[in-house]
Amino acid sequence: MPLEPIGPEEAVELYLADRESELAQATQYAHSSRLGHFVRWCDEQDIENMNELTGRTLHRYRLWRRRDGNLAPPSEKSQMDTLRVFIRWCGTIDAVPVDLWPKVVSPSLAKGEHARDVMLDTEVAEKILEYLATYEYASARHVTMLLIWHALLRRGAVRALDVDDYDPQEMSLEVCHRPEMGTPIKNKFEGERFIALNDETCAVLDAWLEKRRPDTTDEYGRSPLVSTPQGRVHLTTVQSYIYSVTRPCELKRECPHDRSIDTCDAATERSAASGCPSSLSPHAVRRGAITHWLNSDVPEGVVSARANVSSAVLSEHYDRRTRREKMEQRRKYLNQV
Incomplete structure (x- = not known):
């Protein structure tokens, strides 16, 4: 299928409208905010047609966004992950080649790198x-x-x-x-x-x-x-x-x-x-509260259900106990075995 001309701003509007029913309100807002930077960059680069995008131009956007926002790797990853999803969607409406989205590069993070440590003590x-x-x-x-x-x-x-x-x-x-x-x-x-x-x-x-x-x-x-x-x-x-x-x-x-x-x-x-x-x-504050509950020997399953997070997400994004603290908690059960 030949590509059909469409401007970046219109493409983003169509994308957000199409996904409105499936995305939570906060996620919809996050996508709108992240893609707003892409629209701004396209305007600065005089890119008026999504058909013009290539892997190289998308790489240039990534470098620009990193510098413009002074982004840490976790933030850059969230920005580029959203862009990749958007570009893939654009392929379904003949705005960009269907094989363009894999060329949107997102940084790889070490385990735990994207889990923030800021919490209320x-x-x-x-x-x-x-x-x-x-x-x-x-x-x-x-x-x-x-x-x-x-x-x-x-x-x-x-x-x-x-x-x-x-x-x-x-x-x-x-x-x-x-x-x-x-x-x-x-x-x-x-x-x-x-x-x-x-x-x-x-x-x-x-x-x-x-x-x-x-x-x-x-x-x-x-x-x-x-x-x-x-x-x-x-x-x-x-x-x-x-x-x-x-x-x-x-x-x-x-x-x-x-x-x-x-x-x-x-x-x-x-x-x-x-x-x-x-x-x-x-x-x-919530992250600190979850860690407090875990440190108080409340079973992970109970905390997971109360906070409405999966065990995997609980471990990666919320549980701020040190490995030594976890060991000492496990020690309490040794005499029961």
């Missing part, structure tokens, strides 16, 4: 929760921190919860995938699960619902568990809660980066908290 997490329980009991930040640290929820799951998903009698949460009403979750229906809660978390949720939760609904008439005066909490708001509460200066008026706390935007404005080099993302 257990001792720090306990101090944060103690601070919140003392000064912001049952606040939105307190609730969000507990849901991620204790329930091991992703930020999307925190946002997706409704008031009715919390059962105070059963002391549990039900995590549901509701994409038709704007709250998809990671792994879609396979990510749905019940989560048991401890007394402390239930007490905080009860107080939040009784005294502090803004009585608002979302555009579908649902009552979000974590709400704001405007309705359901946004993903970026969940992030800002965690970035702000993990700043070192939040717990004590000290800055490890020799900044003036009174004039530092990251210290004085919660919306700018991510600008603090020591603040952590919800993902880093």
Whole structure:
């Protein structure tokens, strides 16, 4: 079949529209963001027709993207993996030769290289929760921190919860995938699960619902568990809660980066908290929580089910125990054999 002319931007739009039903919202956004750099590069190179792409031009894009974004190998790999999938799809609509996609080179990573080590330490997490329980009991930040640290929820799951998903009698949460009403979750229906809660978390949720939760609904008439005066909490708001509460200066008026706390935007404005080099993302808090559970001798299968990650992903991306720590945990079972 002869190739049919199509511009890079239009091709990306068609690709994203075609995959909208099969990709989770966060994945769709990630693909859109990564391919946006490709469209920008094509514009700079005056490439107006996807038919013009060759293995050589794609290699030049890889080098440009590496320099332009100052990318580490794991980031470069994710960028090029997405591009390869896109180019392969383009072959199905006669935008590029069907044998072009294998020429998109992605770096090979050593085992564990793409698993980040940034996480919230257990001792720090306990101090944060103690601070919140003392000064912001049952606040939105307190609730969000507990849901991620204790329930091991992703930020999307925190946002997706409704008031009715919390059962105070059963002391549990039900995590549901509701994409038709704007709250998809990671792994879609396979990510749905019940989560048991401890007394402390239930007490905080009860107080939040009784005294502090803004009585608002979302555009579908649902009552979000974590709400704001405007309705359901946004993903970026969940992030800002965690970035702000993990700043070192939040717990004590000290800055490890020799900044003036009174004039530092990251210290004085919660919306700018991510600008603090020591603040952590919800993902880093969740990673620390998973490691904490594993270090507490909770079986991997239990942690895997609660956090909704496979054993392989749990081991590679979340389990930050050292080999010595794992050995010492196994030692406890020696006398039982």
